[in-house]
Amino acid sequence: MQSNLPTAHLQYWESVFFGNPRPPKKRGSFEIEKHPFKKSVIPRSHAREMCYTKGMSLSAFAPGRVEILGNHTDYNEGVVLSAALNLGTTISGAARGDCSILLRSSEATEVSTSLADIRPSGNWSDYPLGVVKMFAEAGADIPGFEANFTSTLPVGAGLSSSAALEVATAAFLMKLTGFYREPMDLAKLCRRAENEFVGVNCGLLDQVTSLFGEAEHAVFLDCRTEAVRTIPFPEDMALIIVDSDVKHALTGGEYNERRESCFEAARRLGVSALRDATSAALDYAQLPDLIHRRAAHIVGENDRVLRATEALQAGNPEVLGKLMSESHRSSRINFENSTPELDLLVEIAEGVNGVLGARLTGGGFGGAIVALANHSEAERIAKEIAGSYHEHSGHPGTALVCRPGDGAWRANSLDARRQ
Numbered sequence: 181m182q183s184n185l186p187t188a189h190l191q192y193w194e195s196v197f198f199g200n201p202r203p204p205k206k207r208g209s210f211e212i213e214k215h216p217f218k219k220s221v222i223p224r225s226h227a228r229e230m231c232y233t234k235g236m237s238l239s240a241f242a243p244g245r246v247e248i249l250g251n252h253t254d255y256n257e258g259v260v261l262s263a264a265l266n267l268g269t270t271i272s273g274a275a276r277g278d279c280s281i282l283l284r285s286s287e288a289t290e291v292s293t294s295l296a297d298i299r300p301s302g303n304w305s306d307y308p309l310g311v312v313k314m315f316a317e318a319g320a321d322i323p324g325f326e327a328n329f330t331s332t333l334p335v336g337a338g339l340s341s342s343a344a345l346e347v348a349t350a351a352f353l354m355k356l357t358g359f360y361r362e363p364m365d366l367a368k369l370c371r372r373a374e375n376e377f378v379g380v381n382c383g384l385l386d387q388v389t390s391l392f393g394e395a396e397h398a399v400f401l402d403c404r405t406e407a408v409r410t411i412p413f414p415e416d417m418a419l420i421i422v423d424s425d426v427k428h429a430l431t432g433g434e435y436n437e438r439r440e441s442c443f444e445a446a447r448r449l450g451v452s453a454l455r456d457a458t459s460a461a462l463d464y465a466q467l468p469d470l471i472h473r474r475a476a477h478i479v480g481e482n483d484r485v486l487r488a489t490e491a492l493q494a495g496n497p498e499v500l501g502k503l504m505s506e507s508h509r510s511s512r513i514n515f516e517n518s519t520p521e522l523d524l525l526v527e528i529a530e531g532v533n534g535v536l537g538a539r540l541t542g543g544g545f546g547g548a549i550v551a552l553a554n555h556s557e558a559e560r561i562a563k564e565i566a567g568s569y570h571e572h573s574g575h576p577g578t579a580l581v582c583r584p585g586d587g588a589w590r591a592n593s594l595d596a597r598r599q
């Protein structure tokens with residue numbers, strides 16, 4: 181059962197709201213994905229030539245991110261609403277004057293390696309070294325350097341400390357080498373580092389949000405057209421993130437099963453991806469119950485992202501809050517990627533005065549929730565949610581009050597480095 185209604189809706193919406201969603205590629209612009217993947221990072225002879233003198237100290241910052249709406253829509257070529265956070269990772273360092281790289285983090289053990297011998301080690305340093313390798317392969321002349329990372333983000337809590345680490349490294353390397361890339365190319369380069377060097381199969385949302393974010397704005401990403409826009413976020417609203425203290429298990433079969441169900445639904449509906457499906461077409465097709473519910477979640481999420489974007493434009497946070505709560509119900513019932521702990525957190529949050537809505541954020545199967553709440557009362561609300569969660573579950577209930585912050589592109593004035 182084919183329907184082009186939602187595509188029409190998305191295209192209509194894109195053209196009205198954002199203008200041309202597919203800007204023509206600039207001639208001569210760099211295509212990361214088409215770049216040949218070389219075996220060695222930097223030829224030894226080349227590495228020797230690049231032993232620069234010790235340089236002055238440089239620093240760069242990249243934020244973490246939170247998914248506001250658009251759950252599992254990325255691999256269905258759909259749309260996502262996220263925000264860069266006012267929490268992130270800072271890198272400070274300088275060229276060393278030799279051919280080695282020395283990396284330190286307040287969160288992990290020191291790692292040193294040679295420029296000519298950059299390979300994955302299964303260590304935290306794979307994230308920054310993956311970015312170094314991708315820069316080198318793209319043609320950057322990278323000198324030996326040392327760098328120190330500090331972070332205000334909880335590590336491994338679903339707020340994308342990994343993308344913050346990569347993007348901070350990329351911004352630092354741009355400053356260190358003068359090697360300029362457009363922000364989308366930089367986001368793809370960082371994702372490639374995580375996919376190919378670290379070996380984690382993440383989508384583009386984390387790196388895009390960490391790069392393109394803007395203070396007081398949400399970030400809209402269209403995963404098919406790669407259009408990115410920032411949308412004003414209500415001044416009087418905060419995002420409260422509460423960790424369930426239950427680890428997400430995306431490496432398990434659940435994630436792959438959800439993907440397969442979505443692809444199966446698209447096949448049965450005769451569309452190339454669930455982005456092109458409507459709820460009317462879905463109801464008409466009479467799919468098996470499980471496939472129907474999985475698809476209904478994705479179709480609903482795409483629709484909620486569009487409605488939320490319009491609500492934000494209209495300065496209507498109540499609608500955004502309702503859509504977030506609707507999203508969680510769909511996760512619980514249709515996509516079944518919630519957990520009893522996440523359900524409890526959402527239920528507690530929704531019962532607290534000043535909360536407009538709440539939902540699980542990220543892949544699900546554990547991790548954190550995000551609640552939309554009045555900024556002036558956010559600290560009190562966060563304490564109330566965390567305290568009640570601790571009382572009812574025995575888990576600590578760690579809460580963070582966040583506002584949308586600048587992404588790395590703005591925070592480091594990277595545009596000024598265009599040559």
Ligand code: ADP
Pocket residue numbers: 269285286287288303304305307329330331334335336337338339340341342343345
């Ligand atoms: P998330 O991205 O949601 O925080 P991930 O599991 O994707 O969770 O990434 C967490 C990993 O990233 C950590 O285990 C560590 O290897 C690395 N990491 C992130 N931030 C830092 C940091 N500041 N210092 C050292 N390693 C870090």
Ligand code: MG
Pocket residue numbers: 340341342343
């Ligand atoms: Mg991550």
